[in-house]
Amino acid sequence: MANWFRRRRPATPAVLVGRPRSTVTARVELADLTPAIDAYLGRAAYLQLALFEDVSRAISAAPSTVAKTSLARVAGPHLDAHRGLVAELVARGVDPAEAMEPYRLDIDDFQRRTLGQDWFETLATCYVTAGFLTDFFLGLAAGLPAELRGRVESLLDVEAGEDVLIDELRAGIDANPRLGSRLAMWGRRLVGDTMLVARSALGVGDEAPGEERIEPVFTELVAAHTRRMDALGLTA
Amino acid sequence: MANWFRRRRPATPAVLVGRPRSTVTARVELADLTPAIDAYLGRAAYLQLALFEDVSRAISAAPSTVAKTSLARVAGPHLDAHRGLVAELVARGVDPAEAMEPYRLDIDDFQRRTLGQDWFETLATCYVTAGFLTDFFLGLAAGLPAELRGRVESLLDVEAGEDVLIDELRAGIDANPRLGSRLAMWGRRLVGDTMLVARSALGVGDEAPGEERIEPVFTELVAAHTRRMDALGLTA
Numbered sequence: 001m002a003n004w005f006r007r008r009r010p011a012t013p014a015v016l017v018g019r020p021r022s023t024v025t026a027r028v029e030l031a032d033l034t035p036a037i038d039a040y041l042g043r044a045a046y047l048q049l050a051l052f053e054d055v056s057r058a059i060s061a062a063p064s065t066v067a068k069t070s071l072a073r074v075a076g077p078h079l080d081a082h083r084g085l086v087a088e089l090v091a092r093g094v095d096p097a098e099a100m101e102p103y104r105l106d107i108d109d110f111q112r113r114t115l116g117q118d119w120f121e122t123l124a125t126c127y128v129t130a131g132f133l134t135d136f137f138l139g140l141a142a143g144l145p146a147e148l149r150g151r152v153e154s155l156l157d158v159e160a161g162e163d164v165l166i167d168e169l170r171a172g173i174d175a176n177p178r179l180g181s182r183l184a185m186w187g188r189r190l191v192g193d194t195m196l197v198a199r200s201a202l203g204v205g206d207e208a209p210g211e212e213r214i215e216p217v218f219t220e221l222v223a224a225h226t227r228r229m230d231a232l233g234l235t236a
Numbered sequence: 237m238a239n240w241f242r243r244r245r246p247a248t249p250a251v252l253v254g255r256p257r258s259t260v261t262a263r264v265e266l267a268d269l270t271p272a273i274d275a276y277l278g279r280a281a282y283l284q285l286a287l288f289e290d291v292s293r294a295i296s297a298a299p300s301t302v303a304k305t306s307l308a309r310v311a312g313p314h315l316d317a318h319r320g321l322v323a324e325l326v327a328r329g330v331d332p333a334e335a336m337e338p339y340r341l342d343i344d345d346f347q348r349r350t351l352g353q354d355w356f357e358t359l360a361t362c363y364v365t366a367g368f369l370t371d372f373f374l375g376l377a378a379g380l381p382a383e384l385r386g387r388v389e390s391l392l393d394v395e396a397g398e399d400v401l402i403d404e405l406r407a408g409i410d411a412n413p414r415l416g417s418r419l420a421m422w423g424r425r426l427v428g429d430t431m432l433v434a435r436s437a438l439g440v441g442d443e444a445p446g447e448e449r450i451e452p453v454f455t456e457l458v459a460a461h462t463r464r465m466d467a468l469g470l471t472a
Contacts, residue, residue, distance in 0.1 A: 056292030065340050066333040072318055082308055097302040104301050
């Protein structure tokens with residue numbers, strides 16, 4: 001359940017992180033940029049469903065029974081998060097499909113762009129995009145009313161199943177160093193697409209926030225991404 | 237949670253069922269044919285994962301947000317069943333992947349043959365094969381030790397999400413009668429493949445049971461299949 005909004009991580013050498021850490025700043029900034037409740041829930045619910053689909057694709061393409069059944073542990077939390085967020089919408093008297101609909105095209109498009117060419121790229125997608133975006137939506141949750149925030153935080157588990165993805169990816173990279181450089185490139189493309197889809201979730205009323213407000217928000221998220229790539233032995 | 241092994245269904249006209257019902261006979265016969273515990277758990281676990289993958293494919297291909305999020309309710313119980321069965325293997329000190337491995341090729345092959353050409357055929361697969369096989373494994377559970385049987389029965393929910401599949405299929409058929417006749421044919425092929433994969437799970441020691449023992453086992457399962465197709469307004 002750990003994530004950078006809620007607990008300190010062990011210190012990471014600055015050379016890996018690349019920028020100073022600014023957890024408190026980012027958190028304040030994100031709480032400030034939380035969209036309206038139904039928009040938050042609708043977007044987060046559809047996104048968790050998309051992340052679930054990515055893992056499902058990896059399950060179907062898994063080369064072994066071990067990998068298949070391990071990945072089932074990764075899929076569960078995204079499905080549970082989707083269903084929990086849908087239940088929140090229903091409890092508010094909101095039609096969940098209508099609440100998700102405005103975000104469908106953007107997220108479907110994001111999903112297509114981050115599909116990956118093979119099983120390992122799909123695994124990297126599950127690892128990188130889910131980590132970044134779940135982290136991001138946990139940060140935005142800071143701007144929700146306290147009770148709802150608590151429930152949403154218990155639904156979004158950034159590190160759920162991360163160990164499975166890291167193990168499979170590392171095993172692949174260890175067996176084939178060229179895979180490592182391919183995945184390092186893929187990771188850079190992924191984080192670019194992921195930041196764009198995250199950015200589109202930020203909004204205060206009709207006004208799009210300026211760069212000066214967005215920049216600090218992403219600083220810590222990018223640092224967390226760097227640590228994720230580092231856990232694969234890859235440079236972000 | 238209802239299924240034919242545990243509760244009486246409302247009477248169905250004989251013309252729909254096609255054969256006399258023989259719940260008690262079938263149940264006794266199935267309990268008699270239950271494979272060894274680890275074989276039962278391994279096969280059932282891999283099968284529930286395959287059924288989960290089928291639903292996941294339907295989620296990814298769903299034409300609307302409503303369909304996508306409704307189908308998430310269908311995927312959950314299969315994933316939960318898979319994880320619960322894996323947990324039973326782990327609790328017995330058995331490596332789950334090793335326990336599932338012997339059934340992988342057969343079930344993967346079954347999955348390929350029942351993939352379906354489009355979204356509606358995949359939905360019909362989710363409905364027909366999951367209903368039949370979950371029902372079948374519930375029946376086989378009657379031959380497990382009492383405590384384990386209770387836990388397995390609580391994991392296997394034949395009718396979970398069936399309403400979602402029926403609604404989507406009926407809507408499609410109502411909008412396009414030609415789809416109905418295509419799905420009726422697809423349903424016949426599905427039940428044939430499904431019976432073969434179920435049959436391969438029956439075994440007492442090394443000896444394959446003879447026709448005279450298998451026949452009554454399938455009578456009620458086929459009747460339940462007929463009722464499922466009837467719920468779509470289709471002839472089995």
